[in-house]
Amino acid sequence: MSGTTDADVLLRVRQVEQFYDRRIRILGPVDLDVRDGEFLSLVGPSGCGKSTLLRIVAGLLEPTAGRIDVGGVALAGVNRQAAMVFQSFALFPWMSVVENVALGLEARGMAPLERLKRAEKYIDLVGLSGYERAFPKELSRGMKQLVGLARALALEPELLCMDEPFSALDVLTARAMRDLVLDLWKSPEVKTKSILLVTHSIEEAVALSDRVVVLRANPGRIAEVVDLADLPRPRRPGAAAVSEVVDRMYGLLA
Amino acid sequence: MAALAGLTALAFFASASLRPHDAPALELRPALLPAYLALSLLRLAAAYALALLAALAIGHAAARSVAARRVILPVLDVLQSVPILGFFPVAVAFFIRVTAGSALGVEAAAVFLIFTCMFWNLAFGVYESLATLPEDIALAARQLGLRGASRWSRLVLPAVFPNLVYNSLLSWANGFYFLIASEIIAVGPARYTLPGLGSYLAQSVVAGRYEQTAAALLCLVAVTAAMHLLVWGPLETYAERFHFDESGDRPQVPRVARVLMRSRLVRALIGRVVVPGSEAAFRFAGRALDAVASRRALQAVLVLPLVALGVLAARHAWRTFAEAPLSPALAGLPVDLVLSLLRVGFGVGASALLAVPLAALVASRPAWRGPSLAVIQIAASVPAAAFFPLIVALVARGLGLEGAALLLSLTTMFWYVLFNVMGAAAAIPREMNEAARSLGLSRLGRLRHVFLPAVLPGLVTGCLTAWGAGWNAMILCEYLVVDGRTYAVRGIGAALDRATYETADPQVIAASLALMIAMIVGVNRAFWAPLYQRVTTRYKLDA
Numbered sequence: 001m002s003g004t005t006d007a008d009v010l011l012r013v014r015q016v017e018q019f020y021d022r023r024i025r026i027l028g029p030v031d032l033d034v035r036d037g038e039f040l041s042l043v044g045p046s047g048c049g050k051s052t053l054l055r056i057v058a059g060l061l062e063p064t065a066g067r068i069d070v071g072g073v074a075l076a077g078v079n080r081q082a083a084m085v086f087q088s089f090a091l092f093p094w095m096s097v098v099e100n101v102a103l104g105l106e107a108r109g110m111a112p113l114e115r116l117k118r119a120e121k122y123i124d125l126v127g128l129s130g131y132e133r134a135f136p137k138e139l140s141r142g143m144k145q146l147v148g149l150a151r152a153l154a155l156e157p158e159l160l161c162m163d164e165p166f167s168a169l170d171v172l173t174a175r176a177m178r179d180l181v182l183d184l185w186k187s188p189e190v191k192t193k194s195i196l197l198v199t200h201s202i203e204e205a206v207a208l209s210d211r212v213v214v215l216r217a218n219p220g221r222i223a224e225v226v227d228l229a230d231l232p233r234p235r236r237p238g239a240a241a242v243s244e245v246v247d248r249m250y251g252l253l254a
Numbered sequence: 255m256a257a258l259a260g261l262t263a264l265a266f267f268a269s270a271s272l273r274p275h276d277a278p279a280l281e282l283r284p285a286l287l288p289a290y291l292a293l294s295l296l297r298l299a300a301a302y303a304l305a306l307l308a309a310l311a312i313g314h315a316a317a318r319s320v321a322a323r324r325v326i327l328p329v330l331d332v333l334q335s336v337p338i339l340g341f342f343p344v345a346v347a348f349f350i351r352v353t354a355g356s357a358l359g360v361e362a363a364a365v366f367l368i369f370t371c372m373f374w375n376l377a378f379g380v381y382e383s384l385a386t387l388p389e390d391i392a393l394a395a396r397q398l399g400l401r402g403a404s405r406w407s408r409l410v411l412p413a414v415f416p417n418l419v420y421n422s423l424l425s426w427a428n429g430f431y432f433l434i435a436s437e438i439i440a441v442g443p444a445r446y447t448l449p450g451l452g453s454y455l456a457q458s459v460v461a462g463r464y465e466q467t468a469a470a471l472l473c474l475v476a477v478t479a480a481m482h483l484l485v486w487g488p489l490e491t492y493a494e495r496f497h498f499d500e501s502g503d504r505p506q507v508p509r510v511a512r513v514l515m516r517s518r519l520v521r522a523l524i525g526r527v528v529v530p531g532s533e534a535a536f537r538f539a540g541r542a543l544d545a546v547a548s549r550r551a552l553q554a555v556l557v558l559p560l561v562a563l564g565v566l567a568a569r570h571a572w573r574t575f576a577e578a579p580l581s582p583a584l585a586g587l588p589v590d591l592v593l594s595l596l597r598v599g600f601g602v603g604a605s606a607l608l609a610v611p612l613a614a615l616v617a618s619r620p621a622w623r624g625p626s627l628a629v630i631q632i633a634a635s636v637p638a639a640a641f642f643p644l645i646v647a648l649v650a651r652g653l654g655l656e657g658a659a660l661l662l663s664l665t666t667m668f669w670y671v672l673f674n675v676m677g678a679a680a681a682i683p684r685e686m687n688e689a690a691r692s693l694g695l696s697r698l699g700r701l702r703h704v705f706l707p708a709v710l711p712g713l714v715t716g717c718l719t720a721w722g723a724g725w726n727a728m729i730l731c732e733y734l735v736v737d738g739r740t741y742a743v744r745g746i747g748a749a750l751d752r753a754t755y756e757t758a759d760p761q762v763i764a765a766s767l768a769l770m771i772a773m774i775v776g777v778n779r780a781f782w783a784p785l786y787q788r789v790t791t792r793y794k795l796d797a
């Protein structure tokens with residue numbers, strides 16, 4: 001990780017380990033920096049601890065050992081600089097779309113009118129305007145995940161954490177959502193500029209990321225960090241340069 | 255309505271035509287406890303086997319055909335809301351008369367009574383899991399050509415298995431709870447006592463020999479605890495493989511069971527006995543159910559006897575009311591009903607107010623869930639009569655009869671609410687809690703936005719069940735006999751008890767039962783059903 005200065009680093013993972021039942025090591029030790037403004041992906045087979053690592057970064061899970069530094073301060077409890085998008089959407093079925101999106105803002109004590117405005121802005125940005133009063137069960141899976149995305153972005157976090165956000169969706173919807181996430185990431189309307197994505201799809205990681213962390217299973221460890229900053233965008237699947245990187249990463253995991 | 259009328263008429267079987275019969279007193283030597291326990295367990299097991307078979311056949315029939323559903327669901331619904339204890343005299347009279355008072359008849363009556371407190375939740379559980387079976391799975395089974403016995407053993411039994419394990423545990427707890435009522439059978443002048451743990455408990459209480467009550471209670475707690483460790487824990491672990499959804503945490507296996515799972519002996523037991531055993535059992539049960547649960551067999555077993563019974567009961571009802579002068583005690587029943595209604599309402603409210611904070615406390619400490627569930631399940635199966643001495647002591651300290659009746663009814667009703675709320679809390683997906691925390695909700699915010707809405711369906715179900723159980727509790731709690739003294743408050747339960755045990759007045763028995771059923775069914779239809787509908791559509795956890 002040469003060439004990184006402190007100013008560029010949003011969050012540091014240091015010697016993080018996770019054990020199951022105090023005996024079985026499932027992750028680590030892991031060292032990783034998440035840089036300011038980058039799109040970073042964690043890929044690896046199931047059981048490599050990528051979702052565990054993501055939950056540790058989001059402060060939802062306390063590591064057995066090691067620490068997370070956010071802006072030079074050790075993380076304790078939920079990471080307020082981060083917001084999370086879940087694989088299963090985790091929407092609150094008893095709340096409408098706008099209530100779901102505004103919930104985190106309400107929890108942060110934002111005034112009702114202001115949080116309504118903010119929620120509507122992000123609902124609009126993900127393309128769901130008109131559905132504000134709908135309930136999650138009335139939406140398609142893709143639309144549910146758009147709500148999940150809007151809910152996370154509305155908090156305007158430094159870091160957007162996404163746990164397999166597209167894997168419960170069909171291929172076409174997933175592709176549309178990937179494009180949307182990239183558009184939002186580049187859009188001046190969206191404050192969040194760093195994204196940490198967990199996926200089991202190497203193609204997805206290569207299509208989206210600046211850097212890809214490849215993890216190996218049993219216990220989960222970083223096999224390699226692949227820098228894709230020089231790979232030009234947009235990265236069409238099947239393009240020679242893209243295929244080459246994808247093949248190399250499959251090689252790393254074989 | 256027809257079912258209601260038929261049931262009311264059935265009550266008239268409790269006529270005074272039984273000859274006086276005195277039960278010989280049970281020997282209360284503690285050394286005999288293991289034998290009594292074994293007899294009680296045999297009765298429970300026989301009743302459970304019958305209840306399981308009937309629940310599978312009937313629940314499956316209801317899920318499979320719309321026509322069957324239209325008949326079965328309303329009948330089950332009314333029958334399960336009938337206070338079981340109120341029908342004990344009826345059922346007993348029926349069995350004893352059919353078998354001319356032989357010992358076998360009394361045993362059959364007891365097994366039937368235990369059956370009635372084990373059956374309903376099992377049947378609804380089977381229906382529920384089959385009705386919510388993912389459509390793709392049912393389609394796949396059909397496409398693969400599963401039919402008859404193999405459909406039972408490969409699709410139906412695995413699909414209902416987790417629900418069945420959970421409900422079996424409740425059924426057994428219920429069976430233990432009503433053990434006393436089913437082993438001491440009294441109708442008017444006729445008294446029968448079956449040797450068993452329940453009759454031992456009851457007799458020792460009546461005789462005021464509390465150290466023997468304590469010994470019997472200890473026995474009961476030990477058996478319940480052993481069943482949790484050796485039966486329900488392993489079965490619940492095993493049941494995990496039959497869940498359909500793959501995401502989210504399921505309710506955790508109780509910790510004791512998890513510790514046991516690590517031991518080599520138990521793992522070997524599961525690997526060598528439970529797994530192959532259950533596969534063989536599924537195959538066997540599949541063949542048996544295919545034979546038993548065919549439409550023709552069901553018609554023969556259910557429809558014909560029910561119709562015959564209805565006709566017989568109606569004739570009997572006519573005779574009781576039309577050919578005898580009306581009993582003066584009938585006039586007081588409406589007031590009795592209102593008094594009991596107030597008590598039940600208080601019990602439901604108090605149970606909810608106690609259960610929700612307790613469940614929230616347990617939910618905030620996941621490590622407590624396993625142990626507390628085990629403790630609650632054991633506590634819930636302690637028969638109410640075992641609390642009698644304690645209550646009497648409290649009455650002597652100035653609690654008042656009314657307070658004693660309320661407290662005692664709480665021991666019946668509270669558990670239902672707590673169970674259901676805790677179950678709902680355990681079903682909250684982990685990601686939902688994580689989402690709330692990651693959104694920065696405070697403890698209070700999580701309670702308000704996640705916990706309370708998520709447990710609301712469970713709370714309503716629990717209150718509904720407690721409401722039904724509360725009427726049973728009234729029959730138990732409004733009229734107590736402890737140490738030779740009778741403690742009674744005014745209410746419909748006490749009126750029923752008095753008519754059963756003192757005056758043998760069939761008109762009051764019938765009228766009080768009919769009033770109770772009308773009240774329960776009416777309030778269920780007008781209040782609980784719409785409430786449940788609203789709560790489950792809005793607060794269901796499957797966005």
